[in-house]
Amino acid sequence: MSSLAFRRLTVRYGKRTAITSFDDLVRPGEWLCLIGPNGAGKSSILRAAAGLVVHSGEIEVDGAPLSIRSARRRAELVAYVPQSPELPADMTGAEYVLLGRTPYIGYFGVETDHDRSMVANVLERLDLADLARRHLGTMSGGERQRLVIARALAQEAPIMLLDEPTSALDIGHQQQALELVDRLRHEHGLTVVSAMHDLTLAGLYADRLTLLHEGHVVSTGSAAHVLRAETLSEFYGVNVMVHHDDDGTVVVVPKRAIS
Amino acid sequence: MADRRIDRVPRGNPALWLPLATVLLLGALVLGVMIGPAGNWGSASWNIIWNVRMPRVVLAGLVGAMLSLAGASYQGVFRNPLVDPYLLGVAAGAGLGATIVFAVGRSSTSGWLIDPLPLAAFLGGSIAVLVTYLVGASFGADRSGVTLVLAGVAVTSLATAIQAFVLQRNNDVIREVYGWILGRLTVASWSDVRLVLPYVIVSSVVLLMHRRHLDVLRVGDDEAAALGTHVPRVRLAVVVAATMGTAAVVSVSGLIGFVGIIVPHFIRLVAGSSYRRLLPLTLLVGAAFLILVDIPGRVLQDPAETPIGVVTAFFGAPFFILLLRTRRTAS
Numbered sequence: 001m002s003s004l005a006f007r008r009l010t011v012r013y014g015k016r017t018a019i020t021s022f023d024d025l026v027r028p029g030e031w032l033c034l035i036g037p038n039g040a041g042k043s044s045i046l047r048a049a050a051g052l053v054v055h056s057g058e059i060e061v062d063g064a065p066l067s068i069r070s071a072r073r074r075a076e077l078v079a080y081v082p083q084s085p086e087l088p089a090d091m092t093g094a095e096y097v098l099l100g101r102t103p104y105i106g107y108f109g110v111e112t113d114h115d116r117s118m119v120a121n122v123l124e125r126l127d128l129a130d131l132a133r134r135h136l137g138t139m140s141g142g143e144r145q146r147l148v149i150a151r152a153l154a155q156e157a158p159i160m161l162l163d164e165p166t167s168a169l170d171i172g173h174q175q176q177a178l179e180l181v182d183r184l185r186h187e188h189g190l191t192v193v194s195a196m197h198d199l200t201l202a203g204l205y206a207d208r209l210t211l212l213h214e215g216h217v218v219s220t221g222s223a224a225h226v227l228r229a230e231t232l233s234e235f236y237g238v239n240v241m242v243h244h245d246d247d248g249t250v251v252v253v254p255k256r257a258i259s
Numbered sequence: 260m261a262d263r264r265i266d267r268v269p270r271g272n273p274a275l276w277l278p279l280a281t282v283l284l285l286g287a288l289v290l291g292v293m294i295g296p297a298g299n300w301g302s303a304s305w306n307i308i309w310n311v312r313m314p315r316v317v318l319a320g321l322v323g324a325m326l327s328l329a330g331a332s333y334q335g336v337f338r339n340p341l342v343d344p345y346l347l348g349v350a351a352g353a354g355l356g357a358t359i360v361f362a363v364g365r366s367s368t369s370g371w372l373i374d375p376l377p378l379a380a381f382l383g384g385s386i387a388v389l390v391t392y393l394v395g396a397s398f399g400a401d402r403s404g405v406t407l408v409l410a411g412v413a414v415t416s417l418a419t420a421i422q423a424f425v426l427q428r429n430n431d432v433i434r435e436v437y438g439w440i441l442g443r444l445t446v447a448s449w450s451d452v453r454l455v456l457p458y459v460i461v462s463s464v465v466l467l468m469h470r471r472h473l474d475v476l477r478v479g480d481d482e483a484a485a486l487g488t489h490v491p492r493v494r495l496a497v498v499v500a501a502t503m504g505t506a507a508v509v510s511v512s513g514l515i516g517f518v519g520i521i522v523p524h525f526i527r528l529v530a531g532s533s534y535r536r537l538l539p540l541t542l543l544v545g546a547a548f549l550i551l552v553d554i555p556g557r558v559l560q561d562p563a564e565t566p567i568g569v570v571t572a573f574f575g576a577p578f579f580i581l582l583l584r585t586r587r588t589a590s
Contacts, residue, residue: 047481
């Protein structure tokens with residue numbers, strides 16, 4: 001299990017600063033969920049950790065900075081699932097998951113038998129063997145999402161970054177996908193950082209929530225601590241009712257404005 | 260059930276397609292050597308077969324292989340199935356280079372040790388792609404490669420305009436220039452083959468070695484980078500190799516359009532679009548395709564020939580329109 005530390009992470013796009021001096025330590029095996037309104041900087045944090053945006057400050061895995069690693073070495077530590085993954089319609093499920101082995105293949109190399117059997121194994125364990133020979137274009141949203149997670153798993157990285165993993169799914173498949181991530185997290189000792197819009201789901205699955213607003217952290221801690229009606233109304237500008245169950249579950253329900 | 264059967268038969272087995280493509284190429288080679296205005300196998304003299312037909316067939320094969328392979332590689336690296344060497348400005352740049360040589364005067368260069376015509380075409384094509392690439396990359400924040408294609412269109416227009424200007428000033432060479440542009444393998448000799456062969460070999464080897472990277476790039480720049488691929492490096496290597504090969508063959512064959520689109524798309528239809536399968540098959544089938552397409556041009560209007568560029572455009576343009584149509588209905 002690996003820890004992920006952000007030290008004074010700052011991301012700028014031209015003049016606009018997306019995230020300002022973000023500090024956090026994600027403990028080994030922890031699931032941190034980034035929440036906040038659109039443009040708060042959730043995706044920027046994930047993209048910086050995946051090495052996709054120029055940033056200042058440092059991101060460390062087990063105390064060692066990622067910036068000194070090559071793209072390949074970084075990909076061995078950090079797997080990234082974007083908000084809307086690119087899914088070539090006529091690629092088969094197996095070919096797609098096999099892409100997860102890319103960091104382990106030399107520049108002019110090809111996949112080894114180990115890579116192939118590893119992929120077959122991942123598909124088997126995730127109950128996706130049926131999708132191996134089917135084309136991505138013929139699959140449902142839920143099937144595709146599970147394949148994307150399977151690809152990230154085939155990458156064998158101890159840290160998994162998920163940007164809005166459920167935004168394109170119906171409620172059943174949302175639950176299915178998040179359950180899968182949670183199961184894999186426990187089976188493989190993964191450290192997970194996700195960005196999510198659904199606050200109730202975020203509170204249900206993550207160990208810790210961090211609420212961002214305009215690039216700054218406004219609150220971090222347990223769901224019960226972060227998800228408060230007054231906090232959400234201040235930063236999301238919404239009128240919500242927050243219901244706290246005895247077992248710690250927090251439910252966020254929107255209320256209609258009374259005019 | 261039906262789905263699986265389709266999967267298993269044509270796509271799953273690259274071991275089946277490679278020999279098939281090889282047989283096709285060999286067949287095309289034999290046909291190309293046998294058929295010609297001087298009579299078929301047996302009646303034509305060995306001299307005609309060895310010094311006229313063989314270099315022409317071999318050159319057509321090299322040109323077809325290179326244009327098809329370059330087309331497929333450009334399509335992969337820019338993630339745009341409609342890109343081919345022509346859209347990126349290679350053709351227009353090479354045409355401009357050749358036009359300048361014709362305008363300066365072929366007679367004054369006849370005594371030169373090295374024929375400047377292929378060199379000028381090569382230089383023009385390379386410069387055009389370089390400009391396209393720099394312009395496209397500097398504004399190319401979007402990941403679809405659209406900026407690059409637009410840059411290619413702009414560079415093509417500019418080169419064509421300069422070419423028109425040069426031609427207008429030197430209208431005595433128009434006939435020669437257009438003869439060259441339309442693509443003629445008629446005067447092919449072994450020295451042409453020797454001239455392009457090294458470029459075609461180097462370029463093809465580099466491109467084939469990047470076929471796994473092209474498969475990774477199918478999921479987009481961001482995800483490819485997150486998977487550990489150094490995207491700009493891969494893109495540069497593929498573009499340089501494809502351009503070098505294209506410019507080299509264009510410099511001896513003239514401009515032959517649509518091959519880089521027709522062949523890769525045909526292969527995608529029958530064998531799927533994984534680049535590891537696509538690139539080697541494109542190389543073989545592209546060679547066979549151009550050899551075969553060159554045959555009717557030789558026989559139809561014997562002894563005056565139909566330029567091969569006209570034949571490929573005749574088949575290619577309707578195919579391209581069909582492709583646009585199916586893509587629109589698909590999306």
